[in-house]
Amino acid sequence: MKPPLFDYEAPSTVEDAARLLAEGGEDAKLLAGGQSLIPLLNLRFAAPSLLIDLNGVDGLGQIRAEDGQLRLGALVRHSTVAGDPLVADRHPLLSEAMGYVAHPQIRNRGTIGGTTAHADPAAEVPVVLLMSDARVVARSTRGRREIGVDDLFVSIFTTSLEPDEIISEVIIPDRAVEPGTAVGSSFQEFARRHGDYAIGGAAAIVHLGPDGVCRSARVGLLGAGMRPEESRAAAAVLESGTFSERAAREAAAVATTDISPLGNVHGDPDYRREVIREMTFRAVMTAADKAKARIA
């Protein structure tokens, strides 16, 4: 249960980190909060030759609001996101989801860049980023590019980042709300113990008009397959008319017909599909209730 041998560097700028990563090749790994990577080292599931510690890199720890978007530095800790008033104001779904991410001690170290790069389909943050049309800024010695998270998340623990790229920021555009409509969001998850990885979960964002018609919706699924998933089909069911409990039930059924959750000791795929369906129903209902309360 001890990590294998590796070299260690602690650069203070993104440029130096990018240079070290480029020189280190495929065997070099970035270390952010370490809450996923160090367990993997201890269990010897990973054996990088070089660890590049991002914790001393300047300028990656801020949350800023500008030009209709929220910019979160890659090193912003989960506990900071959870308590940040700007996040709560603009992206309450992200604040709510943070409450389900691991335990207090882990949230004090884990980072938004780390959970995004780790791309665990059972993790909370990637699903919310997907539903929020977020992008990441990827930096390397070759330059800088932005990648939409839908293109970033490829498969389980796999992103479209090149081996020499560092996520420096996560950018979430402000949510557009049509005048006269109201929006509500909700995150729902079931786990054996609060804070553990979910057996299944779902999130919803629902926009309602004063007439009760659902103007637009987003439905995200946690642990539903090989990557964070969004169900356009479920959203289409909701968008087809006036919001009702029946529509929510149908959306939850549609969202989960074609998913393939991975089975494990906590539940086989069929059980997990049922859990995700129920969580979807609850998320949609709760999101709609919040929107209604805002119209009233």
Place this chain on the structure above:
Amino acid sequence: MKREIELEVNGDRYQRAVEPRMLLSDFIRHELRLTGTHVGCEHGVCGACTVLFDGEPVRSCVMLAVQADGHSVRTVESLAQGGQLNRLQRAFNECHGLQCGFCTPGFLMTLQPVVDEGKQLSDDEIRDAISGNICRCTGYQQIVEAVSQALAEPQEDERAGTA
């Protein structure tokens, strides 16, 4: 290759050369001989190894000792002053918040900032605060009672000397 690190632990400064792969938990136990910090699972799941890192509870088995360079760490040894248990430790003792005691240092270091903050918490909020710590003996109920008791006691000046 070993690297020089300098850090503060329980108010004392230490300088050591360590291998980058040395876990903070092993550094505390084997280099500093502060064996109050316990190691259960060694992969971030049980919470037994919790210490305060710059004042915040973290799991020392999923941090490297080199990452503590220039930082401050507080372990369970810092809680009792002059042989006197502090308020939280006393409450664990009086409420039977421990049996074998293996998990106790992790619970105490998780909860000390909660007690220091002094906010009254409901039983649900207390359970949330300890959600990252596993205890195989008590069934948690007495731990929740101990925290309520510690929070209910009037504040005393027990943080002196443990910056």
